[in-house]
Amino acid sequence: MRFVFKTSYTQDLGLFRDGVQRNCYIALLVAVLALPQVVPEYVGDISLLFIYGLCGLSLMVLAGYTGLVSLGHAAFLGIGAYTHVFLTQDLGWPWLVSAAAAAVVTAGAGVLVGLPALRMTGVYLSIATLAFALIIQEVFARWDRVTGGLKGKAVDKPVVLGISFAGAGGFYVLCLVALIAALWLTANLLRTPTGRAWVAIRDSEIAAQSMGVNLAAYKTMAFAYSAAMMGVAGALFAHKVGFLAPDIFGVLLSIQFLLMVVVGGLGSLHGALLGAVFVALLPVAISQARDAVPAWAAAMAGVLGPAAGSAVFAATDRFIKQPGLEPGIFGLILVLFILFEPLGIYGRWTKLKLYFSMFPLYKRATFKRQKSYMRSERLR
Amino acid sequence: MMLGAFTCYMLVVWYHWGYWAALLMAVVLIALFGALLDSTVLRRVMGQPQFAVVMLTIGLGAIFRSFASITWGSEIYTLPTPFSARATRIGGVSVSHEYLSIIAGTIVLCAVLYVFFTHTRVGVAMQAASQNQLAAYYMGIPVKLMFSLIWAISAGVAAIAGVLLAPVSLIDINLGFIGLKAFAAAVLGGFGSIPGALVGGITIGLVELFSGTYLPQGFKDVAAYVVLLLVLAVRPQGMFGAVGRKKV
Amino acid sequence: MTLFAAEDLAINFGGIKAVDGVSFEVEAGQVFTIIGPNGAGKTTIFNLVSRIYDPTQGRLTFAGEDITRVPPHDLVRRGIARTFQNIELFEHATVLQNLLLARHAHRRSRFVEELLFLPRVRALEIAHREAAEKVIDFLDLPPYRDSLIANLPYGVRKIVEVARALCTEPKLLLLDEPSSGLSVEEREDMAFWIQDIRTLLGITVLMVEHDMGLVSAVSDRVLALNYGRPIAIGSAREVQEHPEVVKAYLGG
Numbered sequence: 047m048r049f050v051f052k053t054s055y056t057q058d059l060g061l062f063r064d065g066v067q068r069n070c071y072i073a074l075l076v077a078v079l080a081l082p083q084v085v086p087e088y089v090g091d092i093s094l095l096f097i098y099g100l101c102g103l104s105l106m107v108l109a110g111y112t113g114l115v116s117l118g119h120a121a122f123l124g125i126g127a128y129t130h131v132f133l134t135q136d137l138g139w140p141w142l143v144s145a146a147a148a149a150v151v152t153a154g155a156g157v158l159v160g161l162p163a164l165r166m167t168g169v170y171l172s173i174a175t176l177a178f179a180l181i182i183q184e185v186f187a188r189w190d191r192v193t194g195g196l197k198g199k200a201v202d203k204p205v206v207l208g209i210s211f212a213g214a215g216g217f218y219v220l221c222l223v224a225l226i227a228a229l230w231l232t233a234n235l236l237r238t239p240t241g242r243a244w245v246a247i248r249d250s251e252i253a254a255q256s257m258g259v260n261l262a263a264y265k266t267m268a269f270a271y272s273a274a275m276m277g278v279a280g281a282l283f284a285h286k287v288g289f290l291a292p293d294i295f296g297v298l299l300s301i302q303f304l305l306m307v308v309v310g311g312l313g314s315l316h317g318a319l320l321g322a323v324f325v326a327l328l329p330v331a332i333s334q335a336r337d338a339v340p341a342w343a344a345a346m347a348g349v350l351g352p353a354a355g356s357a358v359f360a361a362t363d364r365f366i367k368q369p370g371l372e373p374g375i376f377g378l379i380l381v382l383f384i385l386f387e388p389l390g391i392y393g394r395w396t397k398l399k400l401y402f403s404m405f406p407l408y409k410r411a412t413f414k415r416q417k418s419y420m421r422s423e424r425l426r
Numbered sequence: 427m428m429l430g431a432f433t434c435y436m437l438v439v440w441y442h443w444g445y446w447a448a449l450l451m452a453v454v455l456i457a458l459f460g461a462l463l464d465s466t467v468l469r470r471v472m473g474q475p476q477f478a479v480v481m482l483t484i485g486l487g488a489i490f491r492s493f494a495s496i497t498w499g500s501e502i503y504t505l506p507t508p509f510s511a512r513a514t515r516i517g518g519v520s521v522s523h524e525y526l527s528i529i530a531g532t533i534v535l536c537a538v539l540y541v542f543f544t545h546t547r548v549g550v551a552m553q554a555a556s557q558n559q560l561a562a563y564y565m566g567i568p569v570k571l572m573f574s575l576i577w578a579i580s581a582g583v584a585a586i587a588g589v590l591l592a593p594v595s596l597i598d599i600n601l602g603f604i605g606l607k608a609f610a611a612a613v614l615g616g617f618g619s620i621p622g623a624l625v626g627g628i629t630i631g632l633v634e635l636f637s638g639t640y641l642p643q644g645f646k647d648v649a650a651y652v653v654l655l656l657v658l659a660v661r662p663q664g665m666f667g668a669v670g671r672k673k674v
Numbered sequence: 675m676t677l678f679a680a681e682d683l684a685i686n687f688g689g690i691k692a693v694d695g696v697s698f699e700v701e702a703g704q705v706f707t708i709i710g711p712n713g714a715g716k717t718t719i720f721n722l723v724s725r726i727y728d729p730t731q732g733r734l735t736f737a738g739e740d741i742t743r744v745p746p747h748d749l750v751r752r753g754i755a756r757t758f759q760n761i762e763l764f765e766h767a768t769v770l771q772n773l774l775l776a777r778h779a780h781r782r783s784r785f786v787e788e789l790l791f792l793p794r795v796r797a798l799e800i801a802h803r804e805a806a807e808k809v810i811d812f813l814d815l816p817p818y819r820d821s822l823i824a825n826l827p828y829g830v831r832k833i834v835e836v837a838r839a840l841c842t843e844p845k846l847l848l849l850d851e852p853s854s855g856l857s858v859e860e861r862e863d864m865a866f867w868i869q870d871i872r873t874l875l876g877i878t879v880l881m882v883e884h885d886m887g888l889v890s891a892v893s894d895r896v897l898a899l900n901y902g903r904p905i906a907i908g909s910a911r912e913v914q915e916h917p918e919v920v921k922a923y924l925g926g
Contacts, residue, residue, distance in 0.1 A: 374492020380485030
């Protein structure tokens with residue numbers, strides 16, 4: 047069990063707990079940079095994972111740290127994507143300027159959504175964001191001149207400052223740089239008054255107000271910052287996907303982002319990234335399962351005889367190849383995690399580390415939730 | 427709502443039950459399902475912050491839609507009812523019986539629920555349990571049973587709504603999304619006010635109708651949502667409602 | 675010098691007059707206590723002063739300025755801080771994080787500066803930390819510095835509430851039933867701390883209390899309420915011996 051001595055305020059303030067942790071992260075960075083050499087066929091998928099990481103980070107800031115659950119976050123991704131493509135391709139703006147402008151426009155949309163948020167909390171806010179997302183999807187479909195409507199819009203390869211990032215390796219580095227920058231900026235915010243104000247809003251609005259936090263201003267700031275990050279993610283997403291259509295940015299994608307945040311662990315940066323990994327791997331796992339599970343079930347049933355085996359195979363095969371199954375699986379995982387693992391993967395990892403560091407004195411009740419009784423007060 | 431509509435459809439078309447029997451059975455089944463859902467799943471998240479419950483219901487919604495598409499397929503179905511293809515002339519306008527059934531059903535349901543919540547012991551107990559759970563426990567109210575009952579009633583009412591809606595909007599897995607427009611109506615009318623919800627609903631209907639006629643194409647679908655956002659931004663308590671606030 | 679004054683304060687909830695025509699003045703450097711039976715409107719007055727409720731009539735003046743209509747988050751900037759009867763701490767944060775949040779009113783950095791964590795922001799953060807540490811030392815909280823609030827006993831949480839209010843560097847401190855739920859030793863400690871807050875830190879204290887021992891030990895002036903109306907005002911002894919107060923609250 048290692049004990050870290052805190053010797054100065056600067057050390058407590060830093061991003062890393064001590065030199066050892068910093069070196070671990072540097073090693074991780076080196077490994078990630080080396081990945082394209084080791085597994086070149088997965089480079090495109092990992093770039094998508096970085097983009098998902100950006101999205102997870104964005105929703106984590108809003109839902110995990112400020113407590114404002116957005117059910118329509120995919121709409122922001124779409125706004126960022128369409129804005130960026132329109133500005134670079136149709137208007138010929140330079141890439142960096144266009145990406146920045148996409149962030150700004152998306153932030154503006156975030157502020158627009160935030161306005162109802164100032165008066166309502168909890169479920170009402172989430173429904174407002176869902177309504178907003180549906181409106182935006184309709185706008186994508188109707189605004190032909192900018193978005194190409196239902197026909198969709200093809201996206202060229204990115205060219206930043208004259209250098210073409212069309213290659214998979216170059217794009218990989220571009221996404222990685224964006225992700226690391228976003229992580230650094232967000233970590234900065236979280237150790238300063240702004241981040242603390244956000245957490246205060248999540249935990250007790252009245253106390254936050256009595257400490258001088260202007261609720262309206264900070265909620266709007268949270269929406270704007272989160273949306274701006276989605277704007278940049280949208281720009282990268284557009285290049286990755288290559289072809290934009292309105293129904294990409296629907297409710298299913300928003301649910302996937304929610305899944306990311308919940309599975310990863312609400313309220314931690316690690317959680318956003320772990321969740322992104324989980325959600326990026328999930329479709330792969332499902333499609334593998336589609337092939338593997340019927341065979342496996344048939345093998346189990348084959349114990350009873352070859353007829354039973356083939357019958358079971360046919361049944362599970364038909365069940366698992368259904369197209370409507372995927373959202374159901376997402377929903378199921380979301381529900382299971384909320385019920386049994388509310389702190390997410392990162393929470394489980396923290397508990398695990400605590401177990402080993404405190405062995406054999408670990409108490410299961412360390413993370414036990416307090417039972418709380420519900421009250422609703424009406425004030426006319 | 428969606429599950430109610432599908433169940434009724436299944437009973438009528440696959441198993442050839444009569445309409446009224448199928449309606450009753452669908453309501454009972456969905457009500458039981460609601461109570462089951464509460465006692466197994468929802469009870470566990472009661473103490474957690476609100477966003478946990480929100481996300482849980484999102485996840486459950488996705489599971490239900492998936493289940494529906496597996497069990498009944500993803501095509502669109504129509505529900506044959508005793509009201510279909512019959513109409514009455516009221517004041518010079520021909521009104522189809524399907525719409526009349528919706529109006530009549532709504533009025534009956536509202537009246538029944540109002541009486542239930544204000545005048546029966548069970549209804550009052552439910553209100554008590556929702557306002558102050560701990561005090562309700564002390565008063566001997568079986569709070570957990572109350573909550574299951576509430577979920578059962580809520581699910582049952584939703585099932586009725588789904589069945590009433592089915593002839594008009596056709597049954598498919600996204601039937602439930604009309605609930606969002608219903609939410610817009612409730613917010614416009616003001617939470618905590620039943621007449622407000624009715625007024626809100628009528629207003630939203632009119633807004634949709636007029637935007638379909640006067641505004642460019644496509645606005646009709648999103649008119650309700652735009653109204654929702656506007657109301658939330660400008661006057662969140664709606665027309666008749668009250669704003670709740672935590673007491674310190 | 676009058677630091678805070680309430681004139682003819684009143685608020686109705688539906689048909690109930692929770693507070694009806696209450697007026698009082700608090701001098702700078704004083705400890706002013708409001709007493710009364712439950713339901714007398716004491717916490718309501720606090721909520722009025724901290725602008726959680728809007729009064730139906732009356733005026734509130736602080737340091738010469740009218741604060742009857744200012745938004746709640748503006749009060750801290752002016753120098754008013756409060757504690758809550760039902761503790762409103764941030765459950766899943768540590769004591770230190772709670773106190774650092776209280777320094778928000780003294781935030782001198784801007785969003786963009788924080789985003790990039792410029793050296794100026796770093797220096798400001800260290801200054802905030804030092805201010806929080808001073809309060810931690812003042813209230814004997816070092817052992818609990820890194821504990822989550824959820825893991826702390828009730829008595830300690832009450833002290834953290836007071837610490838958090840102190841971190842905002844207020845001129846007027848509103849204490850809502852500071853001794854409720856505390857053991858006898860903790861109450862004695864609280865009495866000493868309130869005196870220290872007044873004498874060493876020079877902060878004016880306005881508090882609501884039930885424990886008459888604490889009230890007599892610490893208060894300079896006392897206001898007694900019943901059913902939202904004032905029934906006596908004066909020094910602690912005068913109010914305790916007032917016949918109406920004895921009838922309504924203290925008992926024979």
